[in-house]
Amino acid sequence: MNELIKHARELLESGEVxxxxxxxxxxxxxxxxxxxxxxxxxxxxxxxxxxxxxxxxYLTKARIKLLCKKNDKVLKLAITAKPCDVHSIxxxxxxxxxxxxxxxxxxxxxxxxxxxxxxxxxxxxxASKCITCETHKPLYYDKLFGEVMETPQASDTAIARIKxxxxxxxxxxxxxxxxxFDKCIKCYACRAVCPLCYCQRCITDKTxxxxxxxxxxxxxxxxxxxxxxxxxxxxxxxxxECDRACPADIPLSLxxxxxxxxxxxxxxxVSGRSLETPTLVGSYNEKDNDELFM
Amino acid sequence: MDKQNWEPKIAAxxxxxxxxxxxxxxxxxxxxxxxxxxxxxxxxxxxxDPVFILKAFERGADGVLVSGCHPNDCHYNAGNFHARRRWxxxxxxxxxxxxxxxxxxxxxxxxxEGKKFADVITKVTEDIKAMGPFTAYKKMNSEFTIDFPEExxxxxxxxxxxxxxxxxx
Numbered sequence: 105m106n107e108l109i110k111h112a113r114e115l116l117e118s119g120e121v122x123x124x125x126x127x128x129x130x131x132x133x134x135x136x137x138x139x140x141x142x143x144x145x146x147x148x149x150x151x152x153x154x155x156x157x158x159x160x161x162y163l164t165k166a167r168i169k170l171l172c173k174k175n176d177k178v179l180k181l182a183i184t185a186k187p188c189d190v191h192s193i194x195x196x197x198x199x200x201x202x203x204x205x206x207x208x209x210x211x212x213x214x215x216x217x218x219x220x221x222x223x224x225x226x227x228x229x230x231a232s233k234c235i236t237c238e239t240h241k242p243l244y245y246d247k248l249f250g251e252v253m254e255t256p257q258a259s260d261t262a263i264a265r266i267k268x269x270x271x272x273x274x275x276x277x278x279x280x281x282x283x284x285f286d287k288c289i290k291c292y293a294c295r296a297v298c299p300l301c302y303c304q305r306c307i308t309d310k311t312x313x314x315x316x317x318x319x320x321x322x323x324x325x326x327x328x329x330x331x332x333x334x335x336x337x338x339x340x341x342x343x344x345e346c347d348r349a350c351p352a353d354i355p356l357s358l359x360x361x362x363x364x365x366x367x368x369x370x371x372x373x374v375s376g377r378s379l380e381t382p383t384l385v386g387s388y389n390e391k392d393n394d395e396l397f398m
Numbered sequence: 399m400d401k402q403n404w405e406p407k408i409a410a411x412x413x414x415x416x417x418x419x420x421x422x423x424x425x426x427x428x429x430x431x432x433x434x435x436x437x438x439x440x441x442x443x444x445x446x447d448p449v450f451i452l453k454a455f456e457r458g459a460d461g462v463l464v465s466g467c468h469p470n471d472c473h474y475n476a477g478n479f480h481a482r483r484r485w486x487x488x489x490x491x492x493x494x495x496x497x498x499x500x501x502x503x504x505x506x507x508x509x510x511e512g513k514k515f516a517d518v519i520t521k522v523t524e525d526i527k528a529m530g531p532f533t534a535y536k537k538m539n540s541e542f543t544i545d546f547p548e549e550x551x552x553x554x555x556x557x558x559x560x561x562x563x564x565x566x567x
Contacts, residue, residue: 269494270494274493274496274497274498276496277494277495277496278497278534278535279534280496281495281496282538307449315447315452316449317540319540319542320542321538321539321540321541322538322539322540323456323535323539326535326538327449327453330452330491330495331448331449331452333491334487334488337487337488337491338483338487359491359495362490362491362494363490366486366487366490367487370486370487370490371483385480385484388476388480388482388483389479390470390479392479392482392483392486393486394482396482396489396504397505397506398504398505398506398518398521
């Protein structure tokens with residue numbers, strides 16, 4: 105931990121970075137995101153199993169970008185990121201939302217995080233994304249901390265649930281999702297917390313003409329959740345923040361995971377893994393599968 | 399209306415340059431095809447947003463057809479290539495949330511394929527006729543309701559009473 109604080113302090117004191125986005129401890133099993141511009145405040149920085157937030161969401165915010173502009177110079181932004189958050193950063197770089205040169209990635213050898221604040225960190229309370237995680241060491245970083253430790257073992261319940269839904273007939277599936285989406289209160293927490301939902305104006309905010317009904321009735325909820333899932337298909341890096349943020353416990357990451365599986369099946373593409381490849385839906389290949397079309 | 403006489407409503411999103419012109423050719427060639435498809439002309443298959451399709455289902459369409467130029471024939475060079483990737487995803491998503499794959503169909507029809515246009519329309523209409531009406535989406539509740547308990551302020555009652563007592567004193 106001291107290394108992290110020392111490194112952040114050096115970065116800020118040298119004037120290389122304008123701010124460090126990191127985590128601070130608020131209680132034993134809870135952390136909060138913090139944006140530090142003063143070297144004296146770096147002592148608050150921590151990294152542990154309760155650093156749940158995906159801080160990549162802040163990188164595209166206009167107010168954070170403003171922090172970097174000093175005396176006509178654009179300073180770097182340092183971010184502490186788990187290896188899975190690095191995927192989100194990579195996806196943002198791929199989509200030209202941020203520049204790799206302006207981001208200083210401080211990352212860690214990760215052995216998983218808890219599913220939510222307040223839970224003990226063990227196999228039963230492991231976040232579902234960590235169960236199938238293959239990147240315990242980040243793919244891209246400027247500074248790496250932390251020892252390599254073993255991830256607790258747990259069974260993958262999400263994939264079993266997807267299989268279960270797929271085995272239902274269509275009308276049952278429709279009723280299932282109708283019921284799940286009906287719980288939605290349109291708080292848009294899923295949108296706010298998603299690093300890839302960076303549109304200045306979301307399609308659901310555009311109401312003339314009104315494509316997605318803004319009321320929180322069944323029809324409006326259904327349209328919003330389907331379109332949200334579609335806009336993330338082939339892009340979602342699987343950080344699972346939408347699931348954690350949803351106050352109505354809608355299994356959002358279930359649909360996201362299903363669409364990621366499709367991206368892998370159809371195009372052998374996994375989002376946010378390589379800076380060299382173009383994005384999936386932003387590019388095309390003339391030899392793509394044509395079976396769908398008559 | 400009994401099921402025998404039921405006619406499906408199908409929204410067809412067609413591209414201006416190929417499929418719509420193909421439909422024109424089908425008409426001028428006096429080809430016969432079912433009248434269930436309502437053609438909606440758009441400039442390119444790449445400009446069809448999935449919300450259009452969702453809206454069509456929401457407004458009671460039993461099926462949707464999306465049709466554009468053959469690959470490499472796009473008037474805008476790459477519009478249909480982009481569309482193709484998008485539809486692959488959307489088709490899978492619709493299937494996963496419970497809308498059968500047959501209700502949403504795709505085709506490439508060029509301006510010279512009047513016969514193919516008539517055939518595709520016939521096939522889509524027959525497919526959807528066999529599947530029956532799709533009312534689940536249209537029937538969805540579109541009114542915002544909250545189920546309040548009969549006595550919403552049960553918990554607060556003692557508090558109110560306490561206060562009212564004080565006021566009288």
